[in-house]
Amino acid sequence: MTRTSTCIYHFSVLSWYIFLNFYISQKGEDQQKSKIFPNDRQWKYLTFLNLFLQAIFYGVACLEDVLKRTEGKKDIKFVTAFRDLLFTTLAFPISAFVFLSFWIIFLYDRELVYPKAIDDIFPGWLNHAMHTAILPFSLVEIILRPHCYPLKTKGLTLFAAVSLAYISRVLWIYSETGTWVYPVFAKLSPVGLAAFFLLSYILGVSIYLLGEKLNHWKWGQFISLLPTEIPLHYALLLLETGESSPKEKAVMFDSFVQSRQRLGEVGTFSKDPIKLPPFLFQTMPRLTIQLKTFLLRELRIQRAVQYPSKKKWTQGLP
Template sequence: MYHTSSPLSGSFCPAEAHSGPKAMQRPSLSPRHVYTQPSGKPQDSNWDPQKVKDARGKLPEAFRAPWSELAMRRTCTCIYHFLVWSWYIFLNYYISQQGGDHRKSKIFLNGGQWKYLTFLNLLLQAIFYGVACMEDVLKRIKGERDIKFMSAFRDLLFTTLAFPISTFVFLSFWTLFLYDRELVYPKALDGIFPEWMNHAMHTTILPFSLVEVVLRPHCYPLRKKGLTLLAVASLAYISRVLWIYSETGTWVYPVFARLSPVGLTAFFSLSYIFSASIYILGEKLNHWKWGDIMQPRKKRK
């Protein structure tokens, strides 16, 4: 027996509907638009596009937009992913070259640059946009609507890590910075990293993630699975922070030095709760933008 699970309480996977040259035009509809079944085959008399309306009563975009417009949008998406991927590659390369500077090399002592969540996030974003760009290119080369493995990996990477972590870095950094910048980004760093670099690391990451949310739908895993993966990533980073402190006696961020063991426990716990809230926010934004069309069915246990 099957049932359709709610996107806000479980799995949510709005599919990118297919439209192609073989689509047949319905005489009763606008001649600008073409319609196909989700399989890509011309519709027959037993198929009704009204049945695939989303929760807001709208047809999927691919059922409403002409083929040429869809092709143009996919091309623009590919170009966008390539440009953002190139930007993150540049940032990672720029940071990797700072080890030769005596002043900057001190920042990377006791754990290197990868002890900072900011730099880990930049690497994560570069990986995600690289995967997204590669998928766009392969889909155009093979002429396929979807490449199952890469699409699944892309969505899992974005929904469970790329979006929650980039949003967390943006919100947590600027909250602490505005409260007391010495807790997270001491003023002495202004003479080491230029202002544009600070915004590249901590500001532009959120707009890029939000654009990705509205650019195309992403299949969310079951909420339990998604939050578990996010928890594993959080525990891995917290473990590294604690290990660095146990080995060197210094904290990655100055704010940790001002907290008691109980305060640290509360801080890390609240940080995960905050990250989980961001994950759920991303899930709801995805549903708000794309609805719950073609939602996968799950077996009832």
């Protein structure tokens, strides 16, 4: 997608989630809805918290899209980093968890999670909007652009903290009201409840790791090219847009080569001006044409800087 298309997509999804949050919050004078959400406690449900979380994420994504067009790339590193952290550790894992856990329990016995009486209050399309459409939107986001995953320790710690906070809230609501958030909890013994929470956390961690694998499957060839000396998000923007100055690209490529040389993965460049360094094909056999062109240009710049007298080395390069 182009930048404009990406921006339009993010704005459309943001508008959708804003609409859902607004629609659900408008209980009006419906007494049936008030029974389900006493004292405005719809926020006890993970489904509604997830809808609010998705609205926040796509709001940040829209903000980054706009800043990309108005500010320098260096000036939005924090926004990009926050967008990636929000998506990788919360937005994707929670949306996928809500999708899987809801439909597994629903198909087993819907009364345990979404009683049939709710159909008289919420239309069928809203059920799918809350519990089905959330996953495709997250998968599209993975395919749409690369996301930088944090270190596993950091990412899983944040996910564990959020999970613990929600479980604590569920237990607190039960201690205050004597009513479980979901009917399924009332069917479980204390040991069964602990096992349920543990299995739910394991499922969430598995989803987190799956998201990381999907991100690497789609964007690994780009991420693996990034140098360690340049901030990862800035380097991603350089590779993604290709609109930085030749000097910036040359510095990036030189930094990448030096980091690989220190790891013993790179020998000397081939003197053939048409060929790329062999290690690129050994580590990334599926380089795209665009990426090959990018690297060839950087190689030309690098050689022109180091060997200005040997113009033949740069002949024939893009």
